[in-house]
Amino acid sequence: MEEVLDDKTDSAAKASGFDARLNSVEVEVIHLFVQFAGSLGQPRSVAEIYGLLFCSYRPLAMDEFIERLNMSKGSTSQGLKYLQDLGAIRTVYVAADRRTHYESVTELRKVAGRFLRQQILAQFEDNDSRLGRIAGQTQYLSEEQRKHILERVKLLRRWERTGKRILPFVLKMLGGE
Amino acid sequence: MEEVLDDKTDSAAKASGFDARLNSVEVEVIHLFVQFAGSLGQPRSVAEIYGLLFCSYRPLAMDEFIERLNMSKGSTSQGLKYLQDLGAIRTVYVAADRRTHYESVTELRKVAGRFLRQQILAQFEDNDSRLGRIAGQTQYLSEEQRKHILERVKLLRRWERTGKRILPFVLKMLGGE
DNA sequence: CATTATGTTCATCATTACTTGAACAAATTA
DNA sequence: TAATTTGTTCAAGTAATGATGAACATAATG
Numbered sequence: 026m027e028e029v030l031d032d033k034t035d036s037a038a039k040a041s042g043f044d045a046r047l048n049s050v051e052v053e054v055i056h057l058f059v060q061f062a063g064s065l066g067q068p069r070s071v072a073e074i075y076g077l078l079f080c081s082y083r084p085l086a087m088d089e090f091i092e093r094l095n096m097s098k099g100s101t102s103q104g105l106k107y108l109q110d111l112g113a114i115r116t117v118y119v120a121a122d123r124r125t126h127y128e129s130v131t132e133l134r135k136v137a138g139r140f141l142r143q144q145i146l147a148q149f150e151d152n153d154s155r156l157g158r159i160a161g162q163t164q165y166l167s168e169e170q171r172k173h174i175l176e177r178v179k180l181l182r183r184w185e186r187t188g189k190r191i192l193p194f195v196l197k198m199l200g201g202e
Numbered sequence: 203m204e205e206v207l208d209d210k211t212d213s214a215a216k217a218s219g220f221d222a223r224l225n226s227v228e229v230e231v232i233h234l235f236v237q238f239a240g241s242l243g244q245p246r247s248v249a250e251i252y253g254l255l256f257c258s259y260r261p262l263a264m265d266e267f268i269e270r271l272n273m274s275k276g277s278t279s280q281g282l283k284y285l286q287d288l289g290a291i292r293t294v295y296v297a298a299d300r301r302t303h304y305e306s307v308t309e310l311r312k313v314a315g316r317f318l319r320q321q322i323l324a325q326f327e328d329n330d331s332r333l334g335r336i337a338g339q340t341q342y343l344s345e346e347q348r349k350h351i352l353e354r355v356k357l358l359r360r361w362e363r364t365g366k367r368i369l370p371f372v373l374k375m376l377g378g379e
Numbered sequence: 380c381a382t383t384a385t386g387t388t389c390a391t392c393a394t395t396a397c398t399t400g401a402a403c404a405a406a407t408t409a
Numbered sequence: 410t411a412a413t414t415t416g417t418t419c420a421a422g423t424a425a426t427g428a429t430g431a432a433c434a435t436a437a438t439g
Contacts, residue, residue: 050343050351053336057358061325066243068397082350087416097399102417123407124415133361144241152234159230166227173259174227181234184310191375198368245427264386274429279387300437301385 046093051080065140070096074104075113075129084117084126112139134199141192149185156181223270228257242317247273251281252290252306261294261303289316311376318369326362333358 047055055076062072073094078085090101105127108114113136119126130136160178163171224232232253239249250271255262267278282304285291290313296303307313337355340348 048343050336050339050347053332053339054351054354057329057332057336060328064243064321064325066241070398079354080351082346098416099400099418100398103398106417131357133364148238148241151237155230155234159227159234162227162230166225169259170227174231174257177231177256180308187310187376191372194371194375195368198371199364247428275386276388276430277428280428283387 046095047077051077054080068104070094070100071104071107074101075108078114078127078129079131081128084119084128086119086122086124086126088124111143112136134196137199138196141195145188146192149188152181152185223272224254228254231257245281247271247277248281248284251278252285255291255304255306256308258305261296261305263296263299263301263303265301288320289313311373314376315373318372322365323369326365329358329362 055073058076058079059069059072062069062075073096074090077090077094087098087101087105090096090105091098094101096104105114109116109127112130114127114129117126117128156178160175163174166174232250235253235256236246236249239246239252250273251267254267254271264275264278264282267273267282268275271278273281282291286293286304289307291304291306294303294305333355337352340351343351
């Protein structure tokens with residue numbers, strides 16, 4: 026259960042947002058995930074958790090995230106749950122330790138695929154009913170507006186269909202990983 | 203330059219977030235865009251602007267967004283700029299009116315394509331240099347960690363390559379619109 | 380040139396979203 | 410059963426982000 030000691034000293038730690046419980050490589054990798062997550066609108070803490078786990082050569086338990094990322098219990102618990110629901114991490118059994126241990130899921134298809142489905146496809150579902158409702162309300166519009174809006178609704182439906190057609194292709198291309 | 207009067211009364215307006223300068227169809231469509239934008243981490247005001255323009259059967263000038271969306275001059279100006287940079291709206295000439303008029307770009311490929319490039323590809327560029335740096339720093343790690351991290355770096359590179367390979371496919375499938 | 384119309388910038392404010400930590404629950408150990 | 414370990418939940422605080430509007434710039438008009 027002993028950990029190889031990281032090389033860096035404690036100094037200049039907080040300055041960079043992490044303390045020295047992370048070595049410089051981990052800091053870099055985590056930063057990479059944090060940045061990427063940001064561009065997808067995902068919270069920093071979640072990216073930090075995934076990043077650290079991604080670097081780790083062995084499964085980690087909640088305490089370790091709390092300590093090494095200097096993160097609250099609450100955020101850590103929620104972040105782990107979120108990532109597990111997303112399918113980006115999974116639990117593993119570790120003998121003689123009753124804490125739940127996690128490892129990162131590294132099959133791109135699993136992670137990215139689920140993410141796409143959740144983010145994009147979920148929207149489409151919602152749109153369907155909404156578009157029906159919209160088309161139904163055009164009766165109150167001037168003829169000019171009405172024709173235009175019905176065109177637009179058709180267009181949105183077309184976009185949606187295109188999106189749905191693309192998704193399986195993307196999944197297949199993510200697949201061989 | 204006269205506008206067909208919208209049907210709804212002024213009441214119960216602010217409650218729904220918009221006032222009655224928008225008819226119920228516009229409200230629905232805008233809401234659809236706002237929601238979708240949200241899931242992509244784009245600001246509400248930008249989605250409102252695009253949504254309104256998407257509904258409009260004629261080009262709109264900045265004043266009209268300000269009035270009808272009840273939005274500040276600043277947000278409107280910035281939102282229009284943002285959307286134009288993204289390629290989601292374009293300016294059009296309107297005779298005898300020196301205000302800049304906008305119309306929405308509705309070719310899915312143009313809008314989604316640029317967005318993907320900006321959001322995703324931009325990240326990849328950044329990662330390249332970062333991954334090089336990371337690999338260089340593994341010398342300070344234990345052998346065990348080092349081997350693992352180098353594996354991970356390889357994996358990230360593979361993900362990146364996969365992403366880059368997928369993008370043109372997606373663009374092509376968005377294309378026929 | 381003064382005035383008006385159009386549009387941009389940016390410091391400040393407001394809102395949203397994230398994070399925290401205390402309280403709680405459940406399971407385990409002594 | 411009491412004490413400890415492990416983990417969750419959620420109200421409240423904080424930080425990040427978005428929105429505002431006044432001041433400014435630029436160009437057109439009379």
